[in-house]
Amino acid sequence: MAKNIRKTITAIILGILTVISIFPFWLMFSMSTYKSEMIFQNNPILPSDYFLENLKTIFASNFVQSYGNSLFVSILSMVIGVLVCSMVGYGMYAYKFRFKKQLNIFIMMTMMVPNQIGIIGYMIEMRNLGVNNTLWPLIFTWFANGFGTYWMISFVKQAVPMELIESARIDGANELRIFGSIVVPCIRPGIVTLCLLLFLWSWNNYMLPLVFINKQDNYTIPIFVKSLASAFRTDYGAQLAGLTLATIPLLIIFIIGSKSLIKGLTAGAVKG
Amino acid sequence: MKNTRLSKYAGFWPTIFIAPFCIFFFVFNLYPILYSVYMSFLDWNGYSEKKFIGIENYVNIFTKDTTFWSSLFNTVKIGLLGFPISIILGLIFASLLSRVVRGRRFLQTSNFLPYITTPVAIGMMFTFLFEQHIGMVNRLITALGGEAVNFIGSKFWAPIVIAFMIIWKDTGYFIVMYLAGITSIPEDIYEAAEIDGASKVQTFFHITVPLLKNVTVFLVITSMIYAFQLFDEPNLLFTNQSSSTVGGPGQSCLTMVWNFYNQAFGPNPRMGYASALSCMLFLIIVAVSLVGMKVMNKEED
């Protein structure tokens, strides 16, 4: 009896939490079905019929290109970022070398360094590299991600048995092969998790494109959405429609990846 | 035996695996910061002649610039209002969620939704929710017979709204992190506790909380770092065209990074001074993280 009551209370609390979590999300979608000027003259909890018009507006501007840019940036950042992090994770685990301890502390420190701090220097550097009018500045910054590295190191430590590596070495396997065919499969949940996080972070990145992008061809989604505001009229309906569409890929990969996410975090976070 | 085998691989291979990180980190993260350090000794607006002025920028931060200190205060205040609650809620909900069998995936995913929402969208949604006249929260308040509150336009409420944004956005992330931690706690510990007649609340405080200490340390430290970087949320909540103000009402939401951004890229830019601000920010983050780690680890002993 008491157990049932407790269960019901738990269910209610979790229900409320879920509603609070989802509500603004729902609002985003439902407002995107209104004509901008009508949003505040109605009660936008229930959807209206203007969604297609708003879609037309955003597709008439360069939404597709911005979407492509965002995908390009996020996927490249994710792939290279994860590769670099896993390699370091393996390297720090499987070898002994001089200054390893110092390097470990150094990597701990890198986790504390937010990218924003060096943004002015980064801007000048990108100019010197001649890439400041491209998408590359938005990508480079994720190559050596402090959080990812730190976290991968502890993940590899947990997930890869040393004996496996050693027996492979005895069999004469080349180190790259060991990494590719033994280590990577062992740390797959960790890789998936880090992929999801890096994709998410670069997809939602706001300050860097705000500083670096000044060409319509190079807009990423957040900047594109902001650009739907002119001085006199902000097309909230269209903005929200764009944001709704921008959330879809994240939603898909997180629904698919949520199990791996938990698994990956279990190994990584507990240790951390 | 083991050692010799390991050392055989020392040199070449470690370099291959570790060098990419070191190179990328140096080129894309460290070098810009060092460059910013150099620029913090300059008087430069971005396009004029660079002028070396020594430590004058730092002297100004300490003697003249009250905005720096108030932005530090605002950042700490918003961070303290938001993150502790968020972390505690994350812990509580995770432990509730861990007992749910049916619908767990759904609850988990839906509570993670806020974390994946683009900051641009969060800024807009929270305006719609908390605006004084048409905001839904205020409609609810007036419907219940209360008086509408100017959440976004008032010095007192605005930081609370930002803190609420943080709680809304990050609790889902903390839940997932804690959930990950809880799954790795062996089931038999709980079973043993139950046999001993411990109540759920007791198990929570005496088993779950202590065993999740590592997760908590990790989350506290990363959220402190994140708190000092706060920019997107306040900036997006308070930037609109014709009534834009730097820092929200009474500059109550001017965070350190926003202040930095405004100095560096605002209408009257001071790149040199902004670099000095960012170096100060860096020092503060490092100091706070180190102190944080020390304190949290000491508790363990």
Place this chain on the structure above:
Amino acid sequence: MRKKLISAILITALAATSIVGCGGASGSAASSDSAGGSDASASNAEATADSGDVVTLTYWGWDSNYAWPMFEKYEETHPNVHFEATAVEWGDMLTKTQQALASGSELPTIIPMDVALIENWKDMDILEDLTDYGLDTSEYVDSAVEKCTTKDGKVIGMFTSVCPSGIAYKRDLAKEVFGTDDPEELQKMFTSYDDYVKNGAKAKAAGKYMFHSGQAVAEWFYFASDVETQTGSTLNYTKKMTDVLSKVIAMRDAGVLDTYQNGTAEGNATYADDEHIFYPCPDWAITYYIETNDPDGKGNWGLIKAPVSYSHGGSALGITTSATDEQKQAAYDFIHWAIAEQEGAEAGRDLAGFITTYKKLTTDANFTRRADEDWFAGQDISTLLYTEIANEMAVVKSSPWENSMVSVRNDVAQQLMDDKNMTLEDALQIGLEELQQLVTDDSITIE
């Protein structure tokens, strides 16, 4: 199964990246080909120039309601000119340009300069003197020329519109509250700032507000104030803000101001409600604010003069010095077309409701006849705006610190509305502290 799914997705994602990557690359290559080198270096563009190729003019701006349609219109009759316009928010214009300068990125060929920021643009010294291209300053409205002229006599741009401002009102509410919706009678009722305060009781009794936002009226008083923001190296903060804020406070205490923030979506939605009577209204606000936000309000609006006629807003088009000679000439031709030629000026008027600063047209009653007077129930707002108000408008010089003053004004006005007990002294003190932090140049004194 799940693992397979995930790897399948990752692979698809990778494939997508490479496709997008290639697409992006080839896309930009194509655009720079057709553009004669928007990306490419200047020499490249010059090399392809003489063969009668298309000239590409780049543009950053927020005024998509004006610039974008104007470009399209111009391209129709000038196939050798192609525009690449990038939307940049109003508040980001200076920032973006400064970032581009600091990072050495390319600047656009044409830049719109908001009147409030024009002194900052002058300071940056990145704009061509339009008189070098044959602009005759005597042909343009004096106040516009004056605003665009630097200390050493360069004319860095020209304003696309004159922007006279009046006070718009909703006829049905005026009738309900003041007993009349006739502009002439209302004009008599509201000749001074005091009248707005005095008549406030009627609005209050009827449960209406006169204005929706303290920030909006502060903006109005600010533009209407004859106190210069800056004299020499002195910012006349106290004098100007006392002038502005004392009026805001008087109205606030009379209970005629609502607490919306100006320019926000919810603030704009009030144009369509039946609670707020008056709106400070520059001519461009008729299309941008009234007609967009109150689509069912045709015929329900009226316009009267403000106690002091003033001008609000407007932006000047300028040409950056970093463009190629060919681009500069083409850009000038466009600017001249848009402002000083009948066809372009008419397009500006019809597409965006801009009345040019080219004297011959500005003073031509046929030209300035607005097509949307039916929104004002047939009231002759064209004469009111472009003859009466335009002739009385005073020009107040702006300052490079205008932006800081405006930010402080917005913030303080909002705080005054939030804290109904705040006095003028409190407000001035709060604003002063903020301004001192924003004004970082030691050679500037704040009075």
